[in-house]
Amino acid sequence: MxxxxxxxxxxxxxxxxxxxxxxxxxxxxxxxxxxxxxxxxxxxxxxxxxxxxxxxxxxxxxxxxxxxxxxxxxxxxxxxGHGREELQRAIAEQAGQGVGFMLPTRSSLEVGQLLKDRFGLPVWQCATTASDANRAVIRWARAITRRSKILFIDGAYHGMVDDAFVVLKGGRIVHKTGLIGQVADLTQHSVVVPFNDLEALSQALQTREIAAVMLEPVMTNCGMILPIDGYHDRLRALCDETGTLLVYDETHTLSSGFGGYVHAHGLRADILTVGKAIAGGVPAAVWGVSAEVAARMDAAQAEIGPGASGIGTTLSGNALAMAGMKAMLTEIMxxxxxxxxxxxxxxxxxxxxxxxxxxxxxxxxxxxxxxxxxxxxxxxxxxxxxxxxxxxxxxxxxxxxxxxxxxxxxxxxxxxxxxxxxxxxxxxxxxxxxxxxxxxxxxxxxxxxx
Structure with a gap:
C-alpha cells in the first residue's frame, strides 16, 4: 500500500x-x-x-x-471567531448610516488613536488589503530613501506585491514558479536572502542600495520558521548602520499577542503593516510609520509636488472598515x-x-x-x-x-x-x-x- x-x-x-x-x-x-x-x-x-x-x-x-x-x-x-456579535452590531449600525463617503469620520479618529496606542507607531494610513498596504510602503520607501531595491526573505509572502514574487534557487534570485503575466524583470530591484542568515543580510545591506527590508518577524507562509536568537536585534542594527528602513509585516504574526509580535518582543519598526484580522474579515488593512519616516514622507511629497501619487484606492479607509476596526480593537482583540x-x-x-x-x-x-x-x-x-x-x-x-x-x-x-x-x-x-x-x-x- x-x-x-x-x-x-x-x-x-x-x-x-x-x-x-x-x-x-x-x-x-x-x-x-x-x-x-x-x-x-x-x-x-x-x-x-x-x-x-x-x-x-x-x-x-x-x-x-x-x-x-x-x-x-x-x-x-x-x-x-466567526459571527462575533460585537462586530455584527458595529457593521450593521454603520451600514445603516452609510458605508463609504470618501471622508473621515469620528470613528476614524478613534481608530487612529487605538492603533497608535496598541502598536506604538504614531502615524497611520489605511488600505483595503495587506497587499495594498505593502505596495504603498514599498513605494514610499523608495521615494524617501532614493534607493530602488527592496530586500525580501526567501520563502516570504506579502500578498499580491509584484516585487516580492522572487525566491532563491541554487543561490540565484529568480521569479517564483507560477508567476503569471509579469513582463518586468523583478530581480533588477528585488534582493532575496535566506531567513536567519545574518551574514547574507549584512552583505546585501552593506551595498547601501536597499531602500527597505520587508519581512515577517516570524515566517509563516513557507511553513513556520522562528528567528534565531539575536536575529532581530542584529537586523535592526544593520538597518540603522546602512540607512535602510525596516518594515515588519504583521498580517499573520498579529496572533503572537496583544500588539503583535513586534510589540510583544520589543522590536523597533520603521514601518508596520497589518491586514486580515484587523477588521474581523471586513476588507481592511493599516500601516503605521515612525515620526521620522512620516517627516521624510512629507518632505518627499512636497518635493514631488501635486498630482496623483499612484498610492491608495477609493475603498481604503471607508466608514464600514473603520467600524469593523473599532469593534475589533476595543471589544474583541x-x-x-x-x-x-x-x-x-x-x-x-x-x-x-x-x-x-x-x-x-x-x-x-x-x-x-x-x-x-x-x-x-x-x-x-x-x-x-x-x-x-x-x-x-x-x-x-x-x-x-x-x-x-x-x-x-x-x-x-x-x-x-x-x-x-x-x-x-x-x-x-x-x-x-x-x-x-x-x-x-x-x-x-x-x-x-x-
Missing amino acids: SLTDFLSTETERFNAAHPRTLAFAAEAQTVWRGGVPLHWMHDWASPVPLYAERAKDATLWDVDGHAYDDFCLGDTPSMF TPDAYAYMQAGAESLVARLRAVIARHAVPWSVVHVGARAELVFAAPEPQNAERMRRALDPVLLKALHLYLINRGVLIAPFHNMMLISPKTAAEAIDRLVAAVEGFITEYKRFTSSPA
Missing part, C-alpha cells in the same frame, strides 16, 4: 459524504472560471472545495450538514482573548509533540502565540530552502483530506493551526486525536507490503 492508495480511500470517503457539495461544484463550473470565485479556493486537499453554509465561533458547517472544528479561520481574518488563545495553543503544541514522540515520527511542531504548525521534519528548519524540502505535497494532501473527513479544518496551504478565543478544549481534543489517527494510518499504509 502507498500514500496514493491512502488518498484514494479518503477521496472516496469525501465524495460519499458530500453529495450537495459535489453538485454545487459541478454547477459552479458554468459561472466561475475554474468553478470558484477565487482560484485559491482550489488549494484545499478535498476533491472539490467544501461549500460553506455558515460559521459561528470556531465551528463551520457545510451545505451537506457536516460540522467542522475550524482551525483555519479563513486563513486568519476570522482569527477571533483584548488581552483576555489573547491569553485564552495562547494557553490553548500551548496545550495543543504540547499534546501534538507528545503524539509525535509516542509514534516516533521525524516531525516537529513550531509555535508562536496562538499559531502552531506541524512540520514534517525534525528538528524544524531555520530557512525556506530546508522547509521546502519538508513540505511533501502528497503527504500534506493526505493529512489535510484525512482531517477534513474527520471534521477538522486547518489552513489549506501548509499545516498551520490557529486557536481563537472561541476554540473549545474539546475541539483541541478532536484535532489531536485526528492527527494521531492520521499518523497511525500513515504508518500502516506506508509500511504495508504492496
